[in-house]
Amino acid sequence: MLGPQQFRGVANFSTFLLDRSSGVLFLGARDAILAVDTNNLTQPPRTIVWDVPEEKRKSCVAKGKTEGDCNNYLRLLEFLGNGWIYVCGTYAFDPQCAFLNMSSFSLERGENGGVRMETGKGKCPFEPSQHYTAVMAGGILYTAATSNFLGTLFDISRATGQEQERIRTERSINWLSDPEFVSSVFIQQDEDNNPQGEDNKIYFFFTEVAKEYDLYTKVKVPRVARVCKSDVGGMKTLQRRWTTFLKAQLVCEDRASGQRYNILTDVYTKQHTSGDPSSTHFYGLFRSQWEHEELSAVCVYSLADISKVMDGPFKELKKTCENWINPEPVPTPRPGQCLNSALRAEGFESSLKLPDKVLTFMRDHPLMENNVIAAPLLVRRGITYTKVAVTRTTTGSDDDQRNAATVLHLGTDRGELHRVLVVGHITTLLQEIPLFSAQEPVNNILLHKGQALVGTPYPWPVWGQRDAAFTPAVRCVPGPDPWGVSGGPKREPVAPA
Secondary structure: OOOOOOOOOOOOOOOEEEEEEEEEEEEEOOOOOEEEEOOOOOOOEEEEEOOOOHHHHHHHHHHHOOOOOOOHHHEEEEEOOOOEEEEOOOOOOOOOOEEEEEOOOOOOOOOOOOOOOOOOOOEEEOOOOOOOEEEEEEEEEEEEEOOOOOOOEEEEOOOOOHHHHHEOOOOOOOOOOEEEEEEEEOOOOOOHOOOOOOEEEEEEEEEEEEOOOOOOOOEEEEEEEEEEEEOOOOOOOEEEEEEOEEEEEEEEEEEOEEEEEEEEEEEEEOOOOOOOOOHHHEEEEEOOOOOOOOEEEEEEEEEEHHHHHOOOOOOOOEEOEEEEOOOOOOOOOOOOOOOOHHHHHHHOOOOHHOHHHHHHHHHHHHHHHOOOOEOOOEEOOOOEEEEEEEEEEEEEOOOOHEEEEEEEEEEEEEOOOEEEEEEEOOOEEEEEOOOOOOOOOOOEEEOOEEEEEEEEEOOOOOOEOEOOOOOOEEEEEOOOOOOOOOOOOOOOOOOOO
8 A cells, every 4th residue: 555645736637648558648737747657656757847937927917817827737738649749738828839759758949948839829728727629630630629818719620730721610609609618539430431432520529508599598508510621611601611510419318307418528439349430439428507406417429320410401590580490402512511432523622612502501500400319328416427438348258239338437526436337228336436535526537458547637645556556646446347346346226227
């Protein structure tokens, strides 16, 4: 049994990035980047300090921001390839990005000896607490973030790459309405199972204020949005804007009671069949806008179901009465679809070649008519879950997915890790593991080599045992055996789907 440890002077751990080949875990914190060897957690972490000059900090405070927020909160860590990591921080409300050399664990420096930086606007939030997500696809960064100092403008964008291909969403409440960004993922097609030659896609998950409901109360709805990787915008209409931005409402509803869970807080992406992108499922963590008690639910959506809705009818806002109706007619080629072999054969090698009528329709109709609907796998009252991760195993002797069991790893706002087994419609609570001595929220869960690396924003001392020694910001928990969990697990049924 090891005693408590602390990262002295380092706090606000917000971003995890795991190099699975080496087992090194990179952590973005306030004014610092750390590297932890998950193979030997007793070894002290390596640390890089990347803070804000005092003059810049004072200028930030003079603009009305708090001293605590006028630091450099590292919010983005993404692999660039060739041994480099792209890192971005809030940098006293003036987002900046830099390049981290993995082998030397150092930030690239310019001729003057200072850290070589480039603007992080559109790549990283201005404020430490702003909702934000980013994903790297083919060495290009795609982000969903605020894009101004006041935090009033929101963009989903291609944030790096060639300047003329850096495109974003239209600034319209029909596209994004006060969104709270949650997650993003790049889905790369399997070339062997892509006879249509369809383009790869990036998906974004968020909660926003619904404009399609004519109600006095602001109703929030969870969404999934999709853009295509080769989209470069339109020639005139939607110039340097997405021509493939489509979004749909996610519904997580207990059909028996009619209870809907409409605030999306986290998403975990999982291929149900390894190596098959078409088997991708998204596990969403939800709470309710209207419930006054703590309440959490988990719903799962398949990529196939999302694609079906995206290929379905559009919803249209009739501007005279601000109500949504079904549109007619839909122009050809279909607005919002990704490039494929058939379109290329017709001469549409690029989104720049799309007809103006298609782009105009696309601009005015980003929302789909149908919803992506699921019933909860799990509902817990009196508990607020903050993060979810998923493992799957089979209950039989073969790999038949019909025999598959799902283990949900759920972090709470009180620093606990819960493990829940889902087999068919039977849901069983396996474990409730207190992780940290202070009740701080779990903000990261990474699954690696049968263990869960669990993080909290603050460096509270915790206890570790055996080779799974724990740092204050990260705890490593041995993975579960769903059929015989050691250590006296709880085995009690919880609300089934």
